[in-house]
Amino acid sequence: MTDVVKSRRADAQRNYDRLVQAARDTFAARGGDASMEEIAKTAGVGIGTLYRHFPKRIDVVQAVYKEDVDELVRTAEVLVTAADSWAALEKWLDAYVAYLETKLAMITELRVAFEKNPDLKLEIKARVEDATAMVLGRAQAEGKARKDVDANDVMQLIGGMCMGVGATPIQNKKLLPVILAGLRAE
């Protein structure tokens, strides 16, 4: 690959990342009302540029979501090398809550995406569950977390709290320490 080609690819990647970040910010601020026009405006590009990358609104939603899942999984991979396995589990659940809060902001769009592609939902659930199992398993092996729960159990508790009717980021922040206290080995 020549330096020119490399540089062009890097540019394209930067543009793509900028659009996805703008879409994420717009969904976080406006939820299901976020329009393609607003996303383009937030990214500082023309609407044509946005449509060239993402022909349909659902393509933007999927791109944001895919990046969020990738980032979440990368977080687990870093945390699993941390010195303190309990602090790693705390940080992991913090990251998982933040991820669910973003997901909730675009839940209507995601339901459409999942309906069109049911495997996507299962695939992502499996990836997040594997990541949770990795971080939880280490805290359990070191005797810090109770051993009678698995990754799916932890996700049910956190997911229920964040995605339930009436959930708010403020209440999530207050209740995550309660769940963590419950997960601590006695």
Place this chain on the structure above:
Amino acid sequence: MTDVVKSRRADAQRNYDRLVQAARDTFAARGGDASMEEIAKTAGVGIGTLYRHFPKRIDVVQAVYKEDVDELVRTAEVLVTAADSWAALEKWLDAYVAYLETKLAMITELRVAFEKNPDLKLEIKARVEDATAMVLGRAQAEGKARKDVDANDVMQLIGGMCMGVGATPIQNKKLLPVILAGLRAE
């Protein structure tokens, strides 16, 4: 009131209770598929008797739900006089989980009822929250439960767990002790 009138009223109440219990059992077993015919059959009465008490299917749903809420609130009133305030909280949350599991079995019907009568949902939420506050408050006052949560917080944790996607009674039974451990004062 004469004895004959009293006896007739008692008969009518017994019939009503029997119909409501039959409806509860049928919803628990068959969920949203439970038909008026099945409910009448379970109660051992003709379909005409059922329709005389409950002209529409939604009337049965509301009757079952109202009885469940009444019973739940009565449970709190008894538990608040129990000697051990922590054991009372454990029993209260057990009862709340069982109530939510019944609610989940008829959730589609309840959504219709709540849409027609939005105040009903708020009124019931307030009653259950008051009952929770009563039992939780005593455990907090005696230093058994952590003081930085309120009834709404506890309901969000339990409700999220029971009503979330993929929730099962088996997993609820496994996870309630985790939430209780999290609620215990340190």
